[in-house]
Amino acid sequence: MARVYNFSAGPSMLPESVLNRAAEEMLDYNGSGQSVMEMSHRSKVYEEIIFGAQSLMRQVMGIPENYKVLFLQGGASLQFAAVPLNLLTGSGKADYVVTGQFATKAYQEAQKYGEINLVATSKAQTFSVIPDLDPAAFTPDADYFYICHNNTIFGTKWPELPETGDVPLVADISSSFLSEPMDVSKFGVMFGGAQKNVAPAGLTVAIVREDLLGRARKDIPTVMDWKQVVDNDSMYNTPPCWPIYICKLVLEWIQTLGGLEALKARNQYKAKLLYDFIDNSAMFTNPVRPDCRSMMNVTFVAPSEDLNNAFVKAATAAGFVNIKGHRSVGGMRASIYNAMPVEGVEALVAFMADFEKKNG
Numbered sequence: 001m002a003r004v005y006n007f008s009a010g011p012s013m014l015p016e017s018v019l020n021r022a023a024e025e026m027l028d029y030n031g032s033g034q035s036v037m038e039m040s041h042r043s044k045v046y047e048e049i050i051f052g053a054q055s056l057m058r059q060v061m062g063i064p065e066n067y068k069v070l071f072l073q074g075g076a077s078l079q080f081a082a083v084p085l086n087l088l089t090g091s092g093k094a095d096y097v098v099t100g101q102f103a104t105k106a107y108q109e110a111q112k113y114g115e116i117n118l119v120a121t122s123k124a125q126t127f128s129v130i131p132d133l134d135p136a137a138f139t140p141d142a143d144y145f146y147i148c149h150n151n152t153i154f155g156t157k158w159p160e161l162p163e164t165g166d167v168p169l170v171a172d173i174s175s176s177f178l179s180e181p182m183d184v185s186k187f188g189v190m191f192g193g194a195q196k197n198v199a200p201a202g203l204t205v206a207i208v209r210e211d212l213l214g215r216a217r218k219d220i221p222t223v224m225d226w227k228q229v230v231d232n233d234s235m236y237n238t239p240p241c242w243p244i245y246i247c248k249l250v251l252e253w254i255q256t257l258g259g260l261e262a263l264k265a266r267n268q269y270k271a272k273l274l275y276d277f278i279d280n281s282a283m284f285t286n287p288v289r290p291d292c293r294s295m296m297n298v299t300f301v302a303p304s305e306d307l308n309n310a311f312v313k314a315a316t317a318a319g320f321v322n323i324k325g326h327r328s329v330g331g332m333r334a335s336i337y338n339a340m341p342v343e344g345v346e347a348l349v350a351f352m353a354d355f356e357k358k359n360g
C-alpha cells in the first residue's frame with residue numbers, strides 16, 4: 001500500500017493509527033454488531049462516543065468549567081452567521097479584524113445583522129501580516145471582537161491575542177485547532193470546522209463561555225442557537241455521528257503523544273524545518289513577516305509562474321500531493337497539520353532542495 005504525503009489544507013491527513021483503528025472497528029464497533037455509521041445517536045453505545053469525545057476535548061484543551069463544548073454542522077462558514085445571530089443583541093455592534101479570506105467572509109456575513117466596525121485589515125499587504133491594532137479604534141460597548149486565529153490561505157497566525165478587556169473575543173480556530181495549547185479563558189467563543197486538524201468534514205466544534213448563551217435573536221434558526229444546542233447535548237437534531245467518533249479517536253491519539261504541549265513541540269519543529277530551508281533557499285521565498293508565520297500552513301513561491309507550475313507537477317509525481325497554493329493566491333502551500341509526520345516534512349525539504357539544484 002502506497003500512502004502519499006498529503007499537504008492538503010482541508011480536508012486533510014488523519015493519523016494513520018486512527019484510520020487503522022476505524023477500519024478495524026468498521027463492521028463491529030465494540031461488540032455492538034454495527035458500524036458507528038449505522039447506530040442510533042440515541043443509543044447507549046453512541047452516547048459513550050459523543051460524551052466521551054466532549055469530555056476528552058475538555059481534558060486535552062484544558063477547557064474551564066464555565067465553557068460548553070458544542071458539536072455542530074454547517075462548517076465554520078455557518079458560524080460566520082451564527083456568531084452575530086447569537087451575540088449581536090446588546091449594543092448591536094461588533095469589531096472585526098480582517099486578516100484573510102475567511103475573516104472577510106465572516107465580516108461580510110455579520111454586516112447583515114448589525115453595525116460592524118472594521119478595526120484593522122492587512123488587505124493592502126496582501127494579508128502577509130497580522131495588522132497592528134489601535135485600541136482607540138475598538139468599540140467600547142461592542143457585543144464581541146472577532147478574529148481569525150490562523151489564516152489558512154495566506155499562512156499567517158496572530159503572534160499574540162488582542163487585549164479586548166470586557167468585550168468577548170470570538171475566534172475562528174479552524175486551522176489552528178488542537179495544534180498547540182491555547183488559554184481558553186482568554187476567549188468568549190472559539191469555533192472551527194473539524195476537517196483541518198480534528199476529524200473528517202461534517203463536524204464543527206464551538207467552545208462557548210456560559211454567560212454568552214441565551215443572548216440569541218428571537219428569529220434565530222433553532223439549530224443555530226447555541227443555547228438550544230447545549231440544552232440538547234448537541235443532539236437537538238442528528239449529530240454528525242461518524243466525524244464525532246473520529247474526533248474522539250484523534251483526541252485519544254493526541255493523549256498518547258503526550259498532549260498539546262508535546263504536539264506543539266513537534267509542530268514547531270516541522271514548521272522550522274520548512275521555514276529554515278525556505279529562508280536559506282535561493283529559489284523559494286515565503287511572503288509572510290516572520291513573527292506572523294503560521295505553524296500549520298506554510299506558503300512559498302518560486303521566482304516565476306513556470307517554475308511554480310513545474311514544482312507542483314514534479315512534487316505531485318513524487319507523492320507530495322495537494323501542495324498547490326489556494327486558487328486565489330497561487331504559488332505553493334504545504335499544510336502541515338498534526339497528522340503530517342516529521343518524515344513527511346523532511347522528505348519535502350529534501351525534494352525542494354533537489355528541485356532547486358536541478359532548476360536553479
Ligand SMILES: *Cc1c(COP(=O)(O)O)cnc(C)c1O
Binds near residue numbers: 152174175
Ligand atoms: C477552512 C476554513 C473555513 C471554512 O470552513 P468550512 O467548514 O468549509 O465552512 C473557515 N475558516 C478557516 C480559518 C478555515 O481554515
